[in-house]
Amino acid sequence: MSTARSSGRVDGAWQALFSRRDDRVPSHVPDVELGLNDRVAPVRGLALASQQIGLQSIYFLLPGIVAAAFGGSALDATNMLCLSLLGLALYAVLQGLTKGPVGSGYPLVAAPSATMMAPMLLAAGAGQTLGQAAAMVVITGIAAMLFAPMTRRLTALLPTEVTGVVVFMVGASLLPTMMTLLHVDPASPGEAVPGSAVAFGCFALMVVIAVLRTRFAAYAVLIGAAAGTAVSMVLGMTPEGAHDLLVAAPWFALPTPAALPDFSFDPTLLVAFLVTLVPSLASMVGVLVAFQRATDGGWTRADPGPIRRGILGHGLAVALGGSLGALTGGASASCVALSIATRSFARGIALIGSGILFLIAFCPKAVALFILVPAPVQAAMLLYVAGFMMAQGCAMVVLRTLDTRRTVVAGLGLTAGLSVLTAPGFFAAAVPALASPLAMGALVAFLANLVTLPLVRRVQRFYQPFGAGMGDMLQDRAHAIGGAWGLRPETVRKMHHALAEFGDLLAGRGLVGMTVVATQADEAVHLTVAFRGAPLPTPARRPNLDAIEAGGDAMEAVSLWLALREATSHGTRSTAEGQELHIEFQD
Numbered sequence: 001m002s003t004a005r006s007s008g009r010v011d012g013a014w015q016a017l018f019s020r021r022d023d024r025v026p027s028h029v030p031d032v033e034l035g036l037n038d039r040v041a042p043v044r045g046l047a048l049a050s051q052q053i054g055l056q057s058i059y060f061l062l063p064g065i066v067a068a069a070f071g072g073s074a075l076d077a078t079n080m081l082c083l084s085l086l087g088l089a090l091y092a093v094l095q096g097l098t099k100g101p102v103g104s105g106y107p108l109v110a111a112p113s114a115t116m117m118a119p120m121l122l123a124a125g126a127g128q129t130l131g132q133a134a135a136m137v138v139i140t141g142i143a144a145m146l147f148a149p150m151t152r153r154l155t156a157l158l159p160t161e162v163t164g165v166v167v168f169m170v171g172a173s174l175l176p177t178m179m180t181l182l183h184v185d186p187a188s189p190g191e192a193v194p195g196s197a198v199a200f201g202c203f204a205l206m207v208v209i210a211v212l213r214t215r216f217a218a219y220a221v222l223i224g225a226a227a228g229t230a231v232s233m234v235l236g237m238t239p240e241g242a243h244d245l246l247v248a249a250p251w252f253a254l255p256t257p258a259a260l261p262d263f264s265f266d267p268t269l270l271v272a273f274l275v276t277l278v279p280s281l282a283s284m285v286g287v288l289v290a291f292q293r294a295t296d297g298g299w300t301r302a303d304p305g306p307i308r309r310g311i312l313g314h315g316l317a318v319a320l321g322g323s324l325g326a327l328t329g330g331a332s333a334s335c336v337a338l339s340i341a342t343r344s345f346a347r348g349i350a351l352i353g354s355g356i357l358f359l360i361a362f363c364p365k366a367v368a369l370f371i372l373v374p375a376p377v378q379a380a381m382l383l384y385v386a387g388f389m390m391a392q393g394c395a396m397v398v399l400r401t402l403d404t405r406r407t408v409v410a411g412l413g414l415t416a417g418l419s420v421l422t423a424p425g426f427f428a429a430a431v432p433a434l435a436s437p438l439a440m441g442a443l444v445a446f447l448a449n450l451v452t453l454p455l456v457r458r459v460q461r462f463y464q465p466f467g468a469g470m471g472d473m474l475q476d477r478a479h480a481i482g483g484a485w486g487l488r489p490e491t492v493r494k495m496h497h498a499l500a501e502f503g504d505l506l507a508g509r510g511l512v513g514m515t516v517v518a519t520q521a522d523e524a525v526h527l528t529v530a531f532r533g534a535p536l537p538t539p540a541r542r543p544n545l546d547a548i549e550a551g552g553d554a555m556e557a558v559s560l561w562l563a564l565r566e567a568t569s570h571g572t573r574s575t576a577e578g579q580e581l582h583i584e585f586q587d
Helices: 002-017 042-059 061-069 074-096 114-125 130-146 148-157 160-181 196-212 217-234 242-248 267-275 277-295 304-323 333-342 347-360 364-371 375-397 404-422 424-430 437-456 470-485 489-508 545-550 552-564
Strands: 110-112 329-331 458-465 513-521 524-531 569-574 579-586
Touching: 042 110, 042 217, 042 333, 042 347, 042 375, 061 074, 061 114, 074 110, 074 304, 074 329, 074 347, 074 364, 114 130, 114 267, 114 277, 130 148, 130 267, 130 277, 130 304, 148 304, 160 277, 160 333, 160 375, 160 404, 160 437, 196 217, 196 375, 217 333, 217 375, 267 277, 277 304, 277 329, 277 333, 277 375, 277 437, 304 329, 333 375, 347 364, 404 424, 404 437, 458 470, 470 489, 470 513, 489 513, 489 524, 489 552, 489 579
Parallel strands: none
Antiparallel strands: 110 329, 458 513, 513 524, 524 579, 569 579
């Protein structure tokens, strides 16, 4: 019997952990073209999805690079790309689920992961087989899933200044790829860059269409890319070997598993794969928070439920992709930035894109068309979305007042990431597993936050007498604490409201004052209010006119509800000196 009850409690806790009941309902956001739950007309959805696929296609070369590193032929490279496209389609479907324990419920699409490619190339260089690398990818995906239940702790370890660094570095990480596509040579800064005029003309066209806010604004990237492709073809800037690839690629081919997982791998190499969890989870949380912030007009902090289920879906997609020997995907920050830029957030866009990817995964000739987008056009698309992503990251970094600790965390993360951008060769030789701006910036910001986290606990204690002017004195106290600790103005307002309401309740009992102890622990502020007298009643569930007229405990229950209605959590306890009320606010 007790075993059954224990099992029932565990099942109930697990269901509550991944339930969608407590998800925040987003408030209205102005100037949205397509809301999260809006239906998308097929033609419009196809156009918007095509823009996202255009961005994803920039990374379609990565699976081929991995296949070649393991000694695969051109046919093997094509097969791995088709498998990766199936994985990308599955990723978006899992993330878009609106029921069950898996999926953020947001239209997040993925791109082949450069972060995961690094340890796979490392494994290939160490003589491991593709099957052995696939086994390590599967383990990495399972490890990511294990982080899902720890989302509340994870969001505390990844506050907005850390996720802001990650989002910024995601955008900055696109810039070297853009420069490579334009064949920029730092050793010859005076030479004209082939295709630069086409790239910046294409970029300018995208910006103009978007800024004019016409009905075509949502298709700015698609229109700019189409115009740039046409100009590139006229100028003979089509990729080398394009004709031969289109002729050789078959119309239909069934993707087959590139390699089955082989768990007889070198355990020391597993560390390189597990290290990717830091930047990949930080990036995942970063893009989810960026999406939440863009789709919720009343957003103040991350909603943990969608993030928890999003991480679970991410880990599941990685594990399934690894089991097929494919290069797995990660949430595409550039596509999220595109959604934010075009103000189009409907789930149907991602689902239409998934359908397209699924179909072309069986058609190598269609896959070749995406690979053959002219380099100047790809560069323009990257430049367009990189700017939006970096701006979003800056906004997240300064969302809360930057005290010394938060400045150090954000500053070190940005410095580390930008250092990799300026000296990539040094970091590639010294720490190949972290030789990307995103990986290094995310890890340094994460560790800086982790190391300094125990240092932010602050305490202020004061005695508040009741009587005339109590409200003004409490307001001054709350603002002084907020200014000293760098709290958000909304948190300061909630603190003042709770203390003022509770002070009125105690003054109504005839008490002369209360002692308040305010404690800060990073993203939370805890208030302990000590007073003498009888225990407090249970707070009312909602205001009731009859209770107010009745007075006594019923009236106190309503007053207590007014004081605690904006608190994250609260509780009471009796002490030798009297009573204590504990209130916590998330900052």
